[in-house]
Amino acid sequence: MLTIPALRFARSLTALSLLAFLVTTACRSPQGQQSGPADSRPVVLTTFTVLADMARNVAGDRLQVHSITKQGAEIHGYEPTPSDLEKAASAQLILENGLGLELWAKRFTAAAGDVPTVTLTQGIEPLLIEGDAYAGRPNPHAWMSPQRAQQYVDRIVAAFSGLDPAGEESFRRNGEVYKQQLQQLDRELRSSLDALPERQRLLVTCEGAFSYLAKDYGLEEAYLWPVNAETQATPKRMARLIETVRTSEVPAVFCESTVSDKVQRQVASAAGVRFGGTFYVDSLSEHNGPAPTLLELQRHNVRLIRKGLSPQGQ
Numbered sequence: 001m002l003t004i005p006a007l008r009f010a011r012s013l014t015a016l017s018l019l020a021f022l023v024t025t026a027c028r029s030p031q032g033q034q035s036g037p038a039d040s041r042p043v044v045l046t047t048f049t050v051l052a053d054m055a056r057n058v059a060g061d062r063l064q065v066h067s068i069t070k071q072g073a074e075i076h077g078y079e080p081t082p083s084d085l086e087k088a089a090s091a092q093l094i095l096e097n098g099l100g101l102e103l104w105a106k107r108f109t110a111a112a113g114d115v116p117t118v119t120l121t122q123g124i125e126p127l128l129i130e131g132d133a134y135a136g137r138p139n140p141h142a143w144m145s146p147q148r149a150q151q152y153v154d155r156i157v158a159a160f161s162g163l164d165p166a167g168e169e170s171f172r173r174n175g176e177v178y179k180q181q182l183q184q185l186d187r188e189l190r191s192s193l194d195a196l197p198e199r200q201r202l203l204v205t206c207e208g209a210f211s212y213l214a215k216d217y218g219l220e221e222a223y224l225w226p227v228n229a230e231t232q233a234t235p236k237r238m239a240r241l242i243e244t245v246r247t248s249e250v251p252a253v254f255c256e257s258t259v260s261d262k263v264q265r266q267v268a269s270a271a272g273v274r275f276g277g278t279f280y281v282d283s284l285s286e287h288n289g290p291a292p293t294l295l296e297l298q299r300h301n302v303r304l305i306r307k308g309l310s311p312q313g314q
Contacts, residue, residue, distance in 0.1 A: 039064060041061075041062060041063055041064050042063050042064065042092040042093070042163055042164060043063075043064045043066065043087075043090055043091045043092055043093075044059065044063050044064065044065045044066070044091065044092065044093045044094075044095060044160075044163070045065075045066055045067070045068055045087060045088060045091045045093070045094045045095070046065065046066070046067050046068065046094075046095045046096075047067070047068055047069065047075065047094075047095070047096045047097060047101075047102045047105060047108075048067055048068070048069045048073070048075045048097070048102075048282060048283060049067045049069065049070070049071055049073075049283050049284040050143055050282070050283070050284060050294055050297070051067070051095050051096075051097060051120065051143075051152075052065050052066065052067035053284060053293050053294050054143070054149070054152055054153065054156060054178070054294060055095055055156055055160075057153075057174060057175075057177075057178040058153060058156045058157055058160055058171055058174050058175050058178060059160060059171070059174070060167075060170055060171075060174050062160075062164055062167040062170060062171075063160065063163070063164065063167075066087065068080070068084050068087065068088075068108070069283070071283055071284055071285060071286055071289075072257065072258060072283055072285075073258065073283060074258045074259065074282070075101065075102060075258070075282050075283070076101065076102070076103055076227060076282070077103055077104070078102070078103075078104050079104060080104060080107070080108045080111070084108070085108070085111050085112070088108065088109075088111065088112035088113075088115060089112065089113070091112065091115050092115065092116075092163055093115065093116055093117075093118065093159060093160075093163050094108075094109060094112060094115055094116070094117040094118070095117075095118050095120055095156065095159065096109075096117060096118070096119055096120065097119070097120055097121055097140060097142075097143070098119035098120065098121040098122065098140070099121050099126055099138040099139070099140035099142065100137060100138060100140055100227075101140035101141075105117075116163075118155060118156075118159040120152045120155045120156065121140070121142050121152075122155065123151065123155070124142050124148055124151050126138035126139060126140075126142065127139045127142075127211045127212060127215060129208065129211075129226045129227075132226045133226075134226040134227060137226075137227075139208065139209075139211045139212070139226075139227075140227070141209045141210070141211065141212060141281060141282075142212055143294070144209065144210060144211075144212045144213045144281065144298075145212035145213060145215070145216050146182045146183070146185045146186040146189065146216070146298065147182075147186060147216060148212060149182050149294070150179045150182050150183070153175045153178055153179050153182070154175065156171075156175065157171045157172055157174075157175040181295060182295075185295055185298055185299070186216075188299070188302075189213075189216075189217060189298060189302050190216075190217055192302050192306055193217040193218070193219065193302065193305065193306070194217070194218075195306070195310070196219075196305075196306070196309055196310060197310075197311065199249070200250065200251065200309045200310070200311075201218065201219050201220055201309070202219070202220045202221070202222060202244075202248045202250045202309075203219050203220065203221045203222075203254070203305060203309075204221070204222045204223065204241065204244070204245055204250055204252075204253040204254065204267075205221065205222075205223045205224075205253070205254050205255065205256065205264075205279065206223060206224050206225065206233075206254075206255040206256055206259055206261065206263070206264050207223055207224070207225055207226070207227065207256055207259065207281070208221065208223040208225070208226040208227065209223075209256060209279075209281040209282070210279075210281075213301075222241060222244045222245075222248075223241070224237055224238070224241055224263060224264065224267070225237065233263040238263065238266070238267060238270075241267050242267055242270045242271045245267065245268075245271040245273055246271050246272070250273060250309070251273055251274060251276075251308065251309060252268075252273055252274040252275065252276030252308030252309060253267055253268050253271075253273060253274075253275060253276060254275070254276045254277055254278070254279050254304065254305075254308065255275075255278060255279070256278070256279050256280070256281050256282065257278050257279065257280050257281075257283060257285070257291075258281070258282050258283050261275070261278065274308065276304055276305075276307070276308030276309075277304040277307075277308065278304075279300075279301045279304065280297045280300060280301065281297075281301075284297060285297075
């Protein structure tokens with residue numbers, strides 16, 4: 001017997017078939033020609049906006065790169081739409097993060113048919129979640145480490161070179177430039193976070209998405225839930241985090257842009273500390289926002305950390 005999600009997915013596939021037929025018919029002239037100029041570059045889909053930004057830095061102008069999810073989307077439990085499935089039907093490559101981040105990816109790639117899918121965390125040694133119901137599972141947010149993000153770039157270069165062999169040199173060159181930018185970012189973040197006092201290095205967030213960044217730069221972390229799921233913000237978790245905040249005398253707590261910060265604001269109020277602001281992790285901001293690229297996402301987050309945890313918000 002099909003579950004409700006499975007039924008919905010099956011209906012989506014049926015809707016997609018009809019939609020694809022109508023769109024194909026509508027876009028052709030009576031003589032069977034395309035009604036407008038077509039972009040002949042291969043299409044690459046990524047599962048979320050951060051990966052799309054990384055991929056565009058490597059692709060240059062040789063490939064079309066699109067994110068399945070939009071800015072602000074909660075990607076862990078995302079449900080693909082008929083429009084998403086239509087995009088997959090025209091793609092030549094799909095890039096996913098892996099490590100259990102995209103719970104919906106297997107269904108999506110299965111619906112996409114024979115489109116090759118590359119998992120960008122393959123070969124990366126993951127950090128494991130500790131002390132929770134998720135204990136022992138990999139933390140999927142490896143792109144939050146500029147060092148590990150360079151391994152993503154290498155995987156993207158290899159994937160694009162296989163898709164478009166004539167562009168291999170261009171992809172390799174673009175990848176090297178982007179890796180240099182990530183190396184510079186690593187130096188910036190290290191210099192900025194090294195200035196935090198020893199007693200003010202606990203990073204308190206809604207989701208445990210900062211494990212890689214914390215490990216790279218000598219921070220500790222505490223959170224309401226290990227992987228985005230607001231329903232996990234139970235009274236027990238809240239009470240435990242409030243006690244942690246009080247005991248550590250941390251001056252500020254934070255939350256991520258793709259979830260509600262209501263519970264974390266309650267934690268801040270109960271513990272007598274500030275709510276330090278909104279981080280970007282699983283999604284970029286709009287182009288005119290504070291985190292339109294991965295590099296700016298990291299700089300924005302670290303500015304908030306410095307302001308929230310430094311004496312007098314320096």
